[in-house]
Amino acid sequence: xxxxxxxxxxxxxxxxxxxxxxxxxxxxxxxxxxxxxxxxxxxxxxxxxxxxxxxxxxxxxxxxxxxxxxxxxxxxxxxxxxxxxxxxxxxxxxxxxxxxxxxxxxxxxxxxxxxxxxxxxxxxxxxxxxxxxxxxxxxxxxxxxxxxxxxxxxxxxxxxxxxxxxxxxxxxxxxxxxxxxxxxxxxxxxxxxxxxxxxxxxxxxxxxxxxxxxxxxxxxxxxxxxxxxxxxxxxxxxxxxxxxxxxxxxxxxxxxxxxxxxxxxxxxxxxxxxxxxxxxxxxxxxxxxxxxxxxxxxxxxxxxxxxxxxxxxxxxxxxxxxxxxxxxxxxxxxxxxxxxxxxxxxxxxxxxxxxxxxxxxxxxxxxxxxxxxx
Amino acid sequence: xxxxxxxxxxxxxxxxxxxxxxxxxxxxxxxxxxxxxxxxxxxxxxxxxxxxxxxxxxxxxxxxxxxxxxxxxxxxxxxxxxxxxxxxxxxxxxxxxxxxxxxxxxxxxxxxxxxxxxxxxxxxxxxxxxxxxxxxxxxxxxxxxxxxxxxxxxxxxxxxxxxxxxxxxxxxxxxxxxxxxxxxxxxxxxxxxxxxxxxxxxxxxxxxxxxxxxxxxxxxxxxxxxxxxxxxxxxxxxxxxxxxxxxxxxxxxxxxxxxxxxxxxx
Numbered sequence: 001x002x003x004x005x006x007x008x009x010x011x012x013x014x015x016x017x018x019x020x021x022x023x024x025x026x027x028x029x030x031x032x033x034x035x036x037x038x039x040x041x042x043x044x045x046x047x048x049x050x051x052x053x054x055x056x057x058x059x060x061x062x063x064x065x066x067x068x069x070x071x072x073x074x075x076x077x078x079x080x081x082x083x084x085x086x087x088x089x090x091x092x093x094x095x096x097x098x099x100x101x102x103x104x105x106x107x108x109x110x111x112x113x114x115x116x117x118x119x120x121x122x123x124x125x126x127x128x129x130x131x132x133x134x135x136x137x138x139x140x141x142x143x144x145x146x147x148x149x150x151x152x153x154x155x156x157x158x159x160x161x162x163x164x165x166x167x168x169x170x171x172x173x174x175x176x177x178x179x180x181x182x183x184x185x186x187x188x189x190x191x192x193x194x195x196x197x198x199x200x201x202x203x204x205x206x207x208x209x210x211x212x213x214x215x216x217x218x219x220x221x222x223x224x225x226x227x228x229x230x231x232x233x234x235x236x237x238x239x240x241x242x243x244x245x246x247x248x249x250x251x252x253x254x255x256x257x258x259x260x261x262x263x264x265x266x267x268x269x270x271x272x273x274x275x276x277x278x279x280x281x282x283x284x285x286x287x288x289x290x291x292x293x294x295x296x297x298x299x300x301x302x303x304x305x306x307x308x309x310x311x312x313x314x315x316x317x318x319x320x321x322x323x324x325x326x327x328x329x330x331x332x333x334x335x336x337x338x339x340x341x342x343x344x345x346x347x348x349x350x351x352x353x354x355x356x357x358x359x360x361x362x363x364x365x366x367x368x369x370x371x372x373x374x
Numbered sequence: 375x376x377x378x379x380x381x382x383x384x385x386x387x388x389x390x391x392x393x394x395x396x397x398x399x400x401x402x403x404x405x406x407x408x409x410x411x412x413x414x415x416x417x418x419x420x421x422x423x424x425x426x427x428x429x430x431x432x433x434x435x436x437x438x439x440x441x442x443x444x445x446x447x448x449x450x451x452x453x454x455x456x457x458x459x460x461x462x463x464x465x466x467x468x469x470x471x472x473x474x475x476x477x478x479x480x481x482x483x484x485x486x487x488x489x490x491x492x493x494x495x496x497x498x499x500x501x502x503x504x505x506x507x508x509x510x511x512x513x514x515x516x517x518x519x520x521x522x523x524x525x526x527x528x529x530x531x532x533x534x535x536x537x538x539x540x541x542x543x544x545x546x547x548x549x550x551x552x553x554x555x556x557x558x559x560x561x562x563x564x565x566x567x568x569x570x571x572x573x574x575x576x577x578x579x580x581x582x583x584x585x586x587x588x589x590x591x592x593x594x595x596x597x598x599x600x601x602x603x604x605x606x607x608x609x610x611x612x613x614x615x616x617x618x619x620x621x622x623x624x625x626x627x628x629x630x631x632x633x634x635x636x637x638x639x640x
Contacts (some may be wrong), residue, residue, distance in 0.1 A: 058474065061439035068438070069394075072611035180496070220442070245608070246410065247601040248511075267604075275608050280600040286595070324596070 004037055025363040026354045028150060029102040029309060029338075031146045037335055038350050040139075040342035041097060041106040041305055043205075043265040043297025044060060046130050047122035050087040058175070059116035070302050073269040076306050090130060098137060099365060101305030103298075104357060107139040108343070109169040109205060109240075115176060131163075135357045139346055141167040141205065144196075146188035147176050153195055158293045166346055167203035168196065169240075172224075176219035184237045185227040193232050203345050204228075205263065208246065220246045222253055229257040236345055237293060239265040242285060251288035261345070262289050262335070271311045281323045286327035295345075309338070386426070391425045397457060401432070402403040407508035408445055409606045410515060413453070416606075420471070425622060429622070430457055435472055437612035443475045447489045448501055448596045449624040450479065506564075510578050513561040515599045517575065518592055519609035535575055542574035 027036035049063030067085050084092075097103040108127035114119045120126070124142045142165045144156045159165065173181045182189065184206065187285040196204065208222055222243050229237050242262035243250025254260040262285050270278040285294055294310070298305045317329050343350050357363065375609050401422060402414045409459070413419055415433065421433035436446060450468045457466050468483050470476050483491030491502045504603055529546075539562070547555060562568060566580040575583045583591060 030530055058439075061474070064616075065438045065440060068612045068615040074613045245601065245605040247604065248597040249595050270604070270607070277600075277607055284597045284600050287593075323474065323545050325593075 006119050007044070009055050012203050014367050025034070025366045026358060028345050028363070028366070029313070030099065035192045035331075037102075038339045038343070038354065039102050039296070039309065040339040040348065041103040041298050041300065041304070042238070042263055042295040042342050043108060043109055044093075044097065044106040044121045045299040046090070046093055046113065046127050047111070047301070048087050048119065048126065049085075049121060050083075053087075053119055053121075055116055055118050058069045059113070059121075062113065062121070070264070072077050073273050074303060075272050075307055077231070078304060085190075085301065090133065092133065093130065093300065094137075096306070097298075097300060098134075099364065101298075102309045104339070104362075105137055105139065105348070105353065106300070107141055107167065107346075110143045111139050111169065111171055111172075111207075112143060112145070113174060115174075115318075122165065128163065131185075136353065136362070138362055139166065139277040139348075141165065141169050141199070141203075143169050143171070144192050145170075145174065145176065145232055146182055146186060146192045147179055147189070151190065156192065156195055157199065160201060165199070165201050167205060168201055169207065170206040171207050173207070189228070190231070192196055192233065193228060197232060197234060202234065202237060204333075205240055207240045208243060222246050222250050223261060225250075226253045226257065229253070229260050233259060236260065236261060236265050238345070240297070242289075242294075244281075247281065247284065251284055254289045254293065260289075261293045261295060261341070263295050263297050265299035268296070268298075268308055268312065269303045270314055271308070275315070276318075277319050278315075282319055282329060283325040283327040286329070287325045287332070290335040291336050292330070292341060294337045388611055390424055390426075393428070393462070394422060396460065397422045397430055397432075400456050400460060401453055403458050404449065405419055405512070406445070406609075407448050407505065407512075409602055409609060410508075410512040411606060412440060413449055413521045416610065418449070418579070420452075426449070427464055428462050429467070430463055430467065432468045435613075435617065436470070437609045437616060439472060439474050440504055442506055443479065443493070444489065444501055446473060446475065447472055447492070448505060449478055449483070450483055451489070452503075454483070483540075509564045511598050511602070513564045514578060514595045516554070516558045516561050518595045520558045521575070521588070521592055521595065523551055523554050524586075531588040535585045535588065537574040538570065539568060539572050539574050540570040543570075566636065
């Protein structure tokens, strides 16, 4: 069995810490009963989409599209001004994730977009500043682009050596000169995935997005995931945004492949605006993909962890949907989605990590006796 | 202005309004292939004008700058076909606004080119396969909705799977049921013959459904509908933020000073 493969029989014992006496906090989220839940945010960014960094109209349109997602799906009280959204500082991010928010750890996922932004949108280099200042809080992921040829492979080796990468984020729809995207099943992609495997980069996060050549095909096709998941059994493929807008095709693939996971970013915020649809989506994911293969992600700074997790912890699948799908969002399932699944993929020893964060004063600001949701 | 001229003017104005209404009705039948919803109900169409020479001018926009070029082109092409089918229409021009491929798509549409001709090497064939894929998804989504309705009002799986097309058409149903039957029949031809003695319910391959595993079949297709509804919610939300739909066709600053059209009648 691969290290990241689901093991539904794994006991939960010790992973929910009952700490009602309040003898020191060991996680950011605590339920009313005093259960502490370790949260790993699978999808965060430290980006610069400001006009000063925009290279062209596409850079402007890209951040505007993100801002539309943010404005449309956030509760009114959580909406940011546009200029803050375009570029925020490191302290804002740290506070939103780990002080106001319930994240204990977060994965930094890069998005280069060097054709749209002068210094890139959200590079590994830019993200590494966050990791450097808070090593116990962040997992730093890299990226590669198969269209970069031999030079790109060398860069991947160097990047992996420098940052000890365990994961990469791929953006198959990224524009590069004349090219409007690539497929994981391309010959060049195989070379990079083989290299990743050798370098111990086990977690391949894939953003499925539009504009993949040829344009006449379904631009959101997830079939290339199916191909590489079969060919690279030792790698884990985390499909960000759980394959939306192709949830139907994605569920089919994820059911057949043991190493395909669903990232909840973009799906989760619907819990506020359209809780009914969210109920259906999470039900389908639980039914087809299963509780061991779904990962929470805020997609920060599009959305922030505090309100997402407050709503998620309070959420129950309505009876009529459960009747249809048989899916229940139990406490055990929520705990797996919020942190345990990502911990397993990234080899995080939750208990040891809690101690490290606590020793670094990471929980010092939390009032002992106050129960979540705060 | 003489009485005669005024009468003519009024007649022309009324005729123009009737023709515009006809165009809008026609566009209502055009769907977003992905969402299986009308492009007018989705608020994609911003303008549908008819000039005195019966030339039609349509403008539309999409939820993001990045919406897939193929779907954008399909919708424009479907609008062109639907409107051209009206016998009085002399010419149709369609313009897509604020989109990464707007220039290319608009140039292609203006010259009456196909998708392949418009995009050259970036496309490797026609849109027919894509169109078929999404017609099948629309068929499946409409079928599940109807099957759930029929089961919900008490028809047995055995009865449902043995209904012929004519029997389905004659089934006593309430208003909701009638709408579901109509929507289903609109897409039923995607998977097989519409001869009245054919079975009403077949799968995407045209094979008859089995009563014994009807609920498993429905579970399998359910996610097609969930997917489409989720995307629809997302698309509507993004469109409303992007274009401030409270004031759909004119910027806020100009909206208050614009007189209603009726006051322009002399």
